[in-house]
Amino acid sequence: MTTRRTLFTLVASTLLLAACATSPTPEQHPPIVFVHGNGDTAALWQTTIWRFESNGWPRERLHAIDVPYPVARDDDGKAQPGRTSTAEHMAFLKSEVDKVLQATGARQVVLVGNSRGGNAIRNYIYNGGGASRVSHAVLGGTPNHGVQAIKGFREFNEFAGTGPFLTGLNAPKNAAGDEVSGPVKWLTLRSDNNDKFAQPDGLWIGAKGTPTNVTFDGPALKGATNIVLPRVDHRETSFSPAAFEATYRFITGKAPQTLAIQPETPIMLNGKLAGLGLSPTDPASGNYTNNLPLPGAQLMVYATDPATGARVGNAVHSKTVGTDGMWGPFTAQPGVPYEFAIQATGYATTHIYRSPFPRSSKIINLRAERIPEADKAAKSTITMTRPRGYFDAQRDRMMFDSQAALPGVPPAGAGVSSSKINLLQEGMRPISADFNGEKITGQTWPVSGNHVVVLELTY
Structure with a gap:
């Protein structure tokens, strides 16, 4: 009886410690x-x-x-x-x-x-x-x-x-x-x-x-x-x-155990799909940023080849966005890069290429884009963007479509977070962005078909 009581006490103590730990x-x-x-x-x-x-x-x-x-x-x-x-x-x-x-x-x-x-x-x-x-x-x-x-x-x-x-x-x-x-x-x-x-x-x-x-x-x-x-x-x-x-x-009051992002499985992704507003008094003046849902937008997610940016098979996720703007949930595979293709009335078909996701997140927010008038003469328009930082030519190792000098990025100082290339050659081909070791490869979709490409860095 004593042995059973001791065993019960040990089990109960273990469960209590586990509860405290979690x-x-x-x-x-x-x-x-x-x-x-x-x-x-x-x-x-x-x-x-x-x-x-x-x-x-x-x-x-x-x-x-x-x-x-x-x-x-x-x-x-x-x-x-x-x-x-x-x-x-x-x-x-x-x-x-x-x-x-x-x-x-x-x-x-x-x-x-x-x-x-x-x-x-x-x-x-x-x-x-x-x-x-x-x-x-x-x-x-x-x-x-x-x-x-x-x-x-x-x-x-x-x-x-x-x-x-x-x-x-x-x-x-x-x-x-x-x-x-x-x-x-x-x-x-x-x-x-x-x-x-x-x-x-x-x-x-x-x-x-x-x-x-x-x-x-x-x-x-x-x-x-x-x-x-x-x-x-x-x-x-x-x-x-x-x-x-x-x-x-x-x-x-203490240092973190790690600065690295630890991988996990499964990887569940979600986020809001938003658009861009137009000035009600002067629509021709351009877009303004908002974080409002874009209901009715359609999203297709494709696994891509890391070397070419080409789609690997059919869409692995699709959804017509509702009034809450949420485009998921979607279960991503470890180590797989993805293309997020957005179609919405009044917008270009927006192709967003992303690096593989190491962990789950419910704030993978996406935005449909419009093609600026100045870019409509191009055969393809591609933007390399870094939302969580700027480009510093004196500090960072960067490459955009094999160019070490990024268009629009000054030779000194960190004040620009995106760079754009407008191609004048017909046809689709791979195009890559490399920033301090993070490399994203997408495809050059045609402006004539109302397509715009974004290579979005994570780090």
Whole structure:
């Protein structure tokens, strides 16, 4: 009897320990809400979330928000089609935080923001009642002192260092003049000198040769923990392995076990399929970015040959998108690259080629594209894009269709995240993009058939 009781106790203890290991408390792994930047989507947090998961963070406690209208207004106080004000941005973040707290049962969340996302985080904490609901705030590349601080120049823009929005947020919080205050713990991450929106010259804001009155230190905040990440670009202040390491250490007080993304199976993918808006007052003026669903769009997914980009067999997944915009779920095979082919009324057939997926994700967001008027004379138009960072000709090893110098990428500085090639030769053929070892090969589809090609980097 004693032996049986001892065995029962050991089994019960083992089950209890297993439960503790697989069901950490919010204090061990608090829910994290990720807030993307100006004009971006939740999808940019894909690799960051993978790294948290690879270090044992439960997937259900990692939430990336998708702002419907992600671009800031030119004048924060004036309504503008397809744009959000700082107040609207903050209200959306607040509602998302409330949902996460309710779903997880946690008392507080960690907020991690890139660029404009940091503006919403600061606004929510100081002006939206978030101080009691947030334990840590991490701001990567947020232009906390503006992209420019020129008196009388675009001062009612959200990113004006001398404007009412930022001067209000930066007002001293105590006698020491700190720009942040407790109980929230604050971390800023910035580049040493390679962030396009923290430059002393106005080149990247369309005012070359004009002093911005903003320094490389612009994203730092007095009173916060301020970390400099050498040579990273504006987006890499949040989406790089170095940014993940600093963020993880700040939240947990210890280094992550790995910076690598650990593979898993099965690999379940999903995400939102969105389009592009047209200005209601002047449709000819061009597109504006939104993260709204594109119901009725049709998606076909094909496995591709890594060497040629050609389709291997029939579609492995197809769906007509509903009102929620979700194009999945889809079970991907390890090590297999894919082509995502989108057809939607008013858009070109968009062929997006991606590297193999190592892990599951529900934020593999896709976007249908239109062919710009200037590209319609080409036989094929192909864009190489890097959503989670910029191209730096002095830092990165790059190749696009066997060209080492990428079209549109300057010889110095990291301020461009896409490069386009318009081919004048007829016919379909393989075309490749290579960035620091990640290689994607697609096919050159014809513009005459209303096709556009995107080679989308993951890392």
